[in-house]
Amino acid sequence: MDTLIGKGEKRIDAYDKVTGKGLYASDFDNQFPNMAHIKAKRSPYAHANIKRLDTTKAKALEGVLYILTGNEPGIDWDQYPKASVLATDRALWAGQTIALVAAETEEIAEQAVELIEVDYEVLPHVLNYEEAMKPDPVAVIDPEYETRDQGFMDRPADRATNRVSPNVVGAFYMNAGDVEQKLREADITEEGEFWVGKKTASPLECANAICRYDNDGGITMWSNGAGVHGVIKQGICRILGMPESRVRVIQPYMGGSFGSRLNPYIEILTALMCLKAKRTVRFRFSRKEVFCSAPSNWPCQTKVKLGAKKDGTIIANDYYLCEEIGAALNNTFFSGRLSSSGAAPVYRWAEKGQPSNIRMDTYAVATNTVPAAEYRGLGCPEAEFGIECLVNKLADDLGMSPVEIRMKNIIDAGERDCYGELITSSGLKKCLQAVADAVRVEEKPEQDMGVWKKGRGVAVGGKQNTPLGRSEAEVWYNSDGTIELFISCDENGMGVTTAMTQIVANEFGVPITDVKTTKGDTAITPYDNYSASSRTTYNTGNAVLAACHDCIDKLKEEIARHFGLHVSKVEIEGKKAYLKGSYVQEVDIPSLFVPVGMFTQGNWGLQKGSPVKGHGLYCPAPIHQWDKNGLSDRVWNWFQYSAAAVEVAVNEETGQVKVLKVASSADTGNPINPKLVEGQIEGGVHMAIGFSTMEEHLYNERGEIANCNFSDYRLPGVLDMPKNDDVYAFINPDPLPDGPFGAKGMAESITIPVGPAIAEAIYQAVGVRVTGYPMTAERILALIQEKKAKEANQ
Numbered sequence: 001m002d003t004l005i006g007k008g009e010k011r012i013d014a015y016d017k018v019t020g021k022g023l024y025a026s027d028f029d030n031q032f033p034n035m036a037h038i039k040a041k042r043s044p045y046a047h048a049n050i051k052r053l054d055t056t057k058a059k060a061l062e063g064v065l066y067i068l069t070g071n072e073p074g075i076d077w078d079q080y081p082k083a084s085v086l087a088t089d090r091a092l093w094a095g096q097t098i099a100l101v102a103a104e105t106e107e108i109a110e111q112a113v114e115l116i117e118v119d120y121e122v123l124p125h126v127l128n129y130e131e132a133m134k135p136d137p138v139a140v141i142d143p144e145y146e147t148r149d150q151g152f153m154d155r156p157a158d159r160a161t162n163r164v165s166p167n168v169v170g171a172f173y174m175n176a177g178d179v180e181q182k183l184r185e186a187d188i189t190e191e192g193e194f195w196v197g198k199k200t201a202s203p204l205e206c207a208n209a210i211c212r213y214d215n216d217g218g219i220t221m222w223s224n225g226a227g228v229h230g231v232i233k234q235g236i237c238r239i240l241g242m243p244e245s246r247v248r249v250i251q252p253y254m255g256g257s258f259g260s261r262l263n264p265y266i267e268i269l270t271a272l273m274c275l276k277a278k279r280t281v282r283f284r285f286s287r288k289e290v291f292c293s294a295p296s297n298w299p300c301q302t303k304v305k306l307g308a309k310k311d312g313t314i315i316a317n318d319y320y321l322c323e324e325i326g327a328a329l330n331n332t333f334f335s336g337r338l339s340s341s342g343a344a345p346v347y348r349w350a351e352k353g354q355p356s357n358i359r360m361d362t363y364a365v366a367t368n369t370v371p372a373a374e375y376r377g378l379g380c381p382e383a384e385f386g387i388e389c390l391v392n393k394l395a396d397d398l399g400m401s402p403v404e405i406r407m408k409n410i411i412d413a414g415e416r417d418c419y420g421e422l423i424t425s426s427g428l429k430k431c432l433q434a435v436a437d438a439v440r441v442e443e444k445p446e447q448d449m450g451v452w453k454k455g456r457g458v459a460v461g462g463k464q465n466t467p468l469g470r471s472e473a474e475v476w477y478n479s480d481g482t483i484e485l486f487i488s489c490d491e492n493g494m495g496v497t498t499a500m501t502q503i504v505a506n507e508f509g510v511p512i513t514d515v516k517t518t519k520g521d522t523a524i525t526p527y528d529n530y531s532a533s534s535r536t537t538y539n540t541g542n543a544v545l546a547a548c549h550d551c552i553d554k555l556k557e558e559i560a561r562h563f564g565l566h567v568s569k570v571e572i573e574g575k576k577a578y579l580k581g582s583y584v585q586e587v588d589i590p591s592l593f594v595p596v597g598m599f600t601q602g603n604w605g606l607q608k609g610s611p612v613k614g615h616g617l618y619c620p621a622p623i624h625q626w627d628k629n630g631l632s633d634r635v636w637n638w639f640q641y642s643a644a645a646v647e648v649a650v651n652e653e654t655g656q657v658k659v660l661k662v663a664s665s666a667d668t669g670n671p672i673n674p675k676l677v678e679g680q681i682e683g684g685v686h687m688a689i690g691f692s693t694m695e696e697h698l699y700n701e702r703g704e705i706a707n708c709n710f711s712d713y714r715l716p717g718v719l720d721m722p723k724n725d726d727v728y729a730f731i732n733p734d735p736l737p738d739g740p741f742g743a744k745g746m747a748e749s750i751t752i753p754v755g756p757a758i759a760e761a762i763y764q765a766v767g768v769r770v771t772g773y774p775m776t777a778e779r780i781l782a783l784i785q786e787k788k789a790k791e792a793n794q
Helices: 014-019 025-031 056-060 106-115 179-185 228-240 267-277 287-293 337-343 380-398 402-409 428-439 496-508 536-563 674-693 754-766 777-793
Strands: 036-042 048-054 064-069 097-103 117-122 168-176 188-196 208-213 219-223 247-250 281-284 300-308 314-324 358-365 452-464 471-477 483-487 515-519 570-573 576-579 586-588 612-618 639-651 657-667 727-731
Touching (some): 036 106, 048 097, 064 106, 097 106, 097 267, 219 228, 228 247, 300 380, 314 380, 337 380, 337 452, 380 452, 402 428, 428 639, 471 536, 483 496, 657 754, 754 777
Parallel strands (some): 314 358
Antiparallel strands (some): 188 300, 208 219, 300 314, 471 612, 639 657
16 A cells, blocks of 8 residues: 555544534533533732622522632642632732632623622733833732742853842843854844734634533543643642542544643633532633633744854844743743744854854743733744844845845754754755745835835744653554554644544555544543644654554564464555465454454454554653753754745835735645645744734733724734735655654744744835834834935935
8 A cells, every 4th residue: 555644635524624513612511401600700900919809799699609719728729820720819910810600500600700899909010021121110920029039040150140120930041152252253233122912822712611520529521721631630630639530631622722722721720610519510711711811922022133244144143032921920941941942943153064153141021911821833933033034134234135145044954053952854945945936035026006015025934842741642453454543632723633543544554544533531542741832743643653563563463373473474454464484375354353252262362342452652852951051962852944935015105014925835844744734834824924914912001901802803814815826835844853754843833934024025115124013004104104204304
């Protein structure tokens, strides 16, 4: 049978989703007619002391089952920051949960929420990094600031060893080479300050969880959250002190995530309320709650200074980054480090063959805004925007092509990045050339649209893969020759279930329709941490491959024993076994499974109804501790790459920007299913256009998000996107040596270069340089008017 790897097989969930027969978490409502409903009382203030919280009237309302507050006893909140779930004496952002009500109906729960009385002492708040980073800010976010260890920064002795501000909760410093000397040696330097705003992931399905109280005192949960084993189940068991055998988590189809469901902010509370009310309960966020209470992205502010030679060789990068994490005070170990990692894998920051010259000074700062978390790129789109904008400016000022300057500086596979890591796979140069050719970025567009001026731009991006997570898989070969796969990775909609099924079908030599895949049920499917950092194809794919080989080896052993052969003489393809040196040359494997009976049963051999089971486990190698300069030969696992080129039209009179053409190319390693990859490329491009030109949080005077709905929060519609014929998706793989069939993840990198490519295209169109996004019409118009005013005064 021909290989199935690299074939665009149809998604195995296509029929369910196209016909509407597939069940999402919200579709389980009608399975539980006696289900109770949860509603939340939320803070209307970005920062306030809770002086009085009175639930008396709410508890007296008929139909109210339980009211939960942050003072609930018997919970080990040390295992999970309470601030991320429930406020106690202080609200840290507008939208934080103050109390939860479980009631017989949604209407009763909403009435009860209104009856909860809260007296607030409103405190000053900070909503952006400029205010939060001051040495003496008006608001300190970290409730434990006075008692928290202050010497947490990785800094050599000659750098600051204490917090710049009490709102800084994480930091990373890296110093490679001699940046100061190289900047002095540079023939040209470019520098600038850049920003990217706060936005919300907007999957179609809001956060939703249903939790059933079981007869044995345990719980069963249906959730569209990520990581049924590693995030939800372990989180519930740790915080609520429950035995693992009493917690079951099932993940139905997910209506999107983009990283926003990697924190169990709804599951913990749903499980807790289920146990308190001893009822099946449901907690489903409204769209407004997704904005004000679910995680946002990591906005980044960067200051970048590049030094280069006349020939375009970039020899130094002085890089400062401040990452806003909102009121997320947990998980600060990687804060700043994750975002700033985007400065590492793309460029050498030195002449070829010489050590890198880069200084990273990165911080994570808390603000009185919704907590930030993973969102399509782990901060890399935000962190790399300024770098790519300056590389484009450098090319313009040197009179070079934006393609040529990048080709000269991009790291090749086999070289080491600025951390000191070996780059084992990079198809970025091929990606860059493909998009540049598709949009013809090195040619000037014809200006034929009146006040609409055209421009073209290009950019590239790279993103780390975090070596975190353990993935397991099981493969069963049944006595009738059918095959089953059991996995627990998250299917966020990207098609990974199809890709994993494809691997199994390929290894056994059967059509993909002959493999049944069961996913995401902690009572049935083996452990997987969660799907993030684009690692699912790599992690779970390697585990599935190992499980296939284990199952095939066990099947060969049984067949070899049956015929008295050495195992090396047996080959398996589908339902057939081919034997060498035997009186039987070929046999149907199902015929070897013996029915169970008094004359046939035994403790060995192939038995009907008892499948041959293979188990696979994969976990990346651990990272190596970095030295005092932040250097290490293994900080990340591998890198994914992407390039984008665009043609835009800018209205000189209104500042409106239209993306007319866009080309995107990804280095996926060897793709398991190219059609799925193309879908990820197209979806990522359209998402990036949205958050590059439209999406941002706007606040009122209380610090509440003022545009927390799809009417006021601007998402791109069909008319805001290029036509299908003007969207180009390319795959330019460079095989990853340790990836399954050379594959690696790619979805997050797609969003990185689109923003800076649009920014350069705007400059080429109307001559103004954008230093942040979203690049709204108002901001572009202000820059155009400022440019005209300067020209008039010259």
